[in-house]
């Protein structure tokens with residue numbers, strides 16, 4: 065059939081599972097980040113925010129570290145076929161630059177754009193088609209936080225180059241890193257991009273980047289989830305705080321604090337929020353290069369090379385399995 069696209073949907077994103085995850089997020093008062101990328105409105109708001117604040121979009125030096133990491137990965141890969149797996153691919157811009165470089169080096173390229181959002185994997189596929197033949201592109205929808213056995217779903221015949229850009233801040237490291245490590249075989253490579261806290265003083269560094277989160281575009285994006293469920297803006301306040309997490313990590317967290325009662329009815333379940341209750345909408349762990357090295361090593365991932373921006377706010381790490 066002309067113009068149709070085959071997209072593989074992993075059970076973690078089947079409608080009944082997504083519904084259960086939504087109810088679970090409300091019961092636990094901790095929102096799975098995937099619900100901030102659900103609707104067209106949320107995607108548009110996130111793209112506006114990304115455009116305004118992402119160093120990869122606004123800082124030539126940051127774009128430069130990605131280019132260097134792509135060139136280094138391509139130089140190390142000796143096989144003639146490479147399969148890029150873009151985990152949390154978003155619009156696929158970075159993955160496509162990587163694929164282009166691999167192709168220029170004479171590699172036959174394959175691509176699996178993987179994201180929780182079907183719209184994102186289709187956008188990433190479209191972007192990548194300038195470089196990858198249609199038959200070598202395998203869009204894959206899954207929730208990396210809850211999917212079981214993703215290493216069985218993402219098996220490739222050729223050497224895999226897995227990209228994990230801008231993803232680590234929004235996951236509990238002890239939950240996502242074992243999954244990520246399970247995807248990397250001894251011959252494969254991982255390109256890992258992390259948002260960092262600048263400077264020598266970790267706490268001061270996290271404080272310094274707080275305005276990148278506590279701003280009107282981010283507030284607007286995060287609030288969309290609650291407003292779509294029936295919460296009113298005047299029901300409370302969205303506040304950003306710095307919290308201590310496991311592994312000596314700090315994160316910026318956003319909670320909505322109710323200043324008046326609100327009741328939500330979803331799937332015949334009632335969720336009652338009282339004045340003084342709160343719900344966690346978002347968190348973002350910030351690492352330092354030492355913390356990235358330590359945590360990757362804990363999961364048997366060895367860093368071969370690394371690139372850090374002059375601002376010290378972003379780093380890319382080329383890794384292999386120990």
Ligand SMILES: C[S@@+](CC[C@H](N)C(=O)[O-])C[C@H]1O[C@@H](n2cnc3c(N)ncnc32)[C@H](O)[C@@H]1O
Nearest residue numbers: 098101152153154179180181207208209229230
């Ligand atoms: C910060 S963006 C990063 C996009 C891209 N990698 C980049 O660096 O530009 C996060 C992406 O992760 C996706 N995402 C969020 N939660 C996810 C989950 N649980 N499983 C898979 N993808 C997820 C979002 O849809 C979004 O495209």
